[in-house]
């Protein structure tokens with residue numbers, strides 16, 4: 001049986017990438033609205049209510065409206081890629097590898113919130129250490145990151161690529177979120193199992209897709225006896241038995257002189273590293289992913305496949 005899928009926002013950055021990933025699939029019938037009608041409420045409502053799974057690739061407010069449009073129709077299941085429902089208690093958080101029960105939660109949920117790109121890296125690094133008791137209560141977690149500019153959607157893509165625009169961005173690498181109130185902080189705190197909000201400082205580089213997320217830690221302030229090896233072991237144990245998130249060996253990490261933010265561009269996987277020197281006081285946890293892959297569209301397709309396998 002083919003499943004009917006509607007991507008609301010299919011002509012945007014995330015929507016287009018999801019559509020590309022579904023091209024050629026015979027188990028799916030893609031319901032579609034012509035680009036010129038993308039904001040036509042009546043057509044969207046009709047498509048939303050005709051789908052088995054609707055994937056929302058819209059700004060937060062438009063996502064909330066779309067969910068309202070199907071609220072009385074129990075047949076339709078939703079994957080929302082916006083920030084609107086990521087810490088809502090009645091939604092499943094769509095990061096299947098974040099703990100052993102999550103795959104099943106996603107498979108059986110009607111409502112699945114796709115994670116943000118930065119939180120995918122940050123939670124991927126932090127949560128296993130909280131679950132293993134390595135990262136204690138009260139630890140002041142900081143998260144620093146660089147993203148490809150497609151993370152800012154159609155508008156930032158135009159600002160970075162079209163120098164004739166009055167709002168063009170000329171910087172090759174810039175910090176933003178300078179008020180330290182980025183919309184991803186609540187999600188990192190909740191699903192990272194943190195008792196204190198992390199201090200998150202994002203940046204953007206002049207490359208389209210890719211991402212590095214860093215969580216530096218002081219070993220002396222972690223569970224007594226924690227070393228670079230125990231941290232690495234905890235991550236390896238956490239991600240055993242799946243093939244989306246990989247943990248690079250300490251030996252291979254030690255040989256690296258630099259990390260390329262674009263290393264996984266076009267892929268739907270994520271790589272985790274633990275950097276530092278044996279016996280040294282610090283470690284730097286690093287996640288590399290494609291902001292549009294495991295950070296958005298790749299995760300959405302993974303979640304859709306889990307839901308369709310129920």
Ligand SMILES: NC(=O)C1=CN([C@@H]2O[C@H](COP(=O)(O)OP(=O)(O)OC[C@H]3O[C@@H](n4cnc5c(N)ncnc54)[C@H](OP(=O)(O)O)[C@@H]3O)[C@@H](O)[C@H]2O)C=CC1
Pocket residue numbers: 008009010011012013014015038039040056057058059060062081082083115116117150151152153154155291292295296
């Ligand atoms: N880009 C990324 O790396 C990631 C993005 N996301 C999230 O995915 C969602 C989509 O982001 P992104 O694809 O980047 O954004 P884009 O701006 O690239 O695309 C959004 C699309 O939604 C359409 N749209 C906007 N408002 C409405 C509305 N009221 N009704 C119908 N259609 C509407 C837009 O049409 P129009 O052209 O007319 O504005 C556009 O086609 C956002 O919530 C974003 O936060 C999640 C993870 C990563």
Ligand SMILES: CC(=O)N[C@@H](CCC(=O)OP(=O)(O)O)C(=O)O
Pocket residue numbers: 081082083115116117118147148149150151152153156184202204295
């Ligand atoms: C570079 C850039 O602007 N990135 C976006 C986040 C991209 C992402 O993960 O999106 P959502 O949380 O919106 O789903 C931002 O900082 O708002």
